[in-house]
Amino acid sequence: MTSLATDPAFATLLADSYQRLVGTALVPAHIAVADTARWLYADAPFVLLAHNTEDDPRFIYANRTAQRCFEYEWDEFIALHSRLSAEQPNRDERARLLDDVRSQGYSANYRGQRIAKSGRRFWIESAIVWNLIDRDGAYHGQAATFSEWSDI
Template identity: 35%
Template sequence: MIKPWKQDTIILHTQRLLRSYQYWTGETLLDVQGTPEAVAKALFYAPFVLVSHGIEPDPILNYGNQKALELWELTWEELTQMPSRKTAEPMVQEARNRLLAETEAKGFVRNYQGVRISSSRKRFLIQDVLIWNLLDEDNQRCGQAAVSSQYTFL
């Protein structure tokens, strides 16, 4: 299997992630220069957890960097076929849905924290999370992403 960050669709998605983050926050998610592929590789191996999902009725994860794959204990193939709601336990779905709706309305939300669950049922608290709307090349909403560098296993 080709490395995720070498795939044309992921290289394009990486550009959307970075551009949308800067659009909403005025900040740079990752200070990296180089070819689009080099930037995609740097983001994939960045020292923070980064995930995103699309805009399907039950949104499917469409990106997770190496830290995210390790945290949720998933392969790329497993992660990118999973509804994003499955990253959290059923009892916190209502709060998660409110957060995503707030993000959709405001563009981004800072300082979120919540309990998530890995594929082997390990629970962990993600902290200092920033969630933002992803925009395509026409500035149309095409998903949401979340980044965090703080998490604690419970």
């Protein structure tokens, strides 16, 4: 399977589903469509994550900002079940959020505690979580983005 890191079709899924559900652009207007995948992965100043549709979803995408924030390299991140980004006591809250997103399409202004690979705990602030739904209505998982986080 080709890496989704800079896959143009996956970048389109991220950006289009965000625009349709959230109502704003994920990618600034000055970024050329041909550069969207590279910009989201390498240059976006915000964390961008996505997980798949498995019963115990696994991350399928984590841009470089996410990799720095959570302290995982690409290959480690995409092997990680997304529930492991939160510690056990915080997983029920995270699961409720994802269920709400699944039924409502997206959720904005989420705040939650997360854990990095090193064990560093941090708050994510003003996160937006949305369903990855293509133009044909097929569900591909969920994505999240946030620009603010602080160590606990």
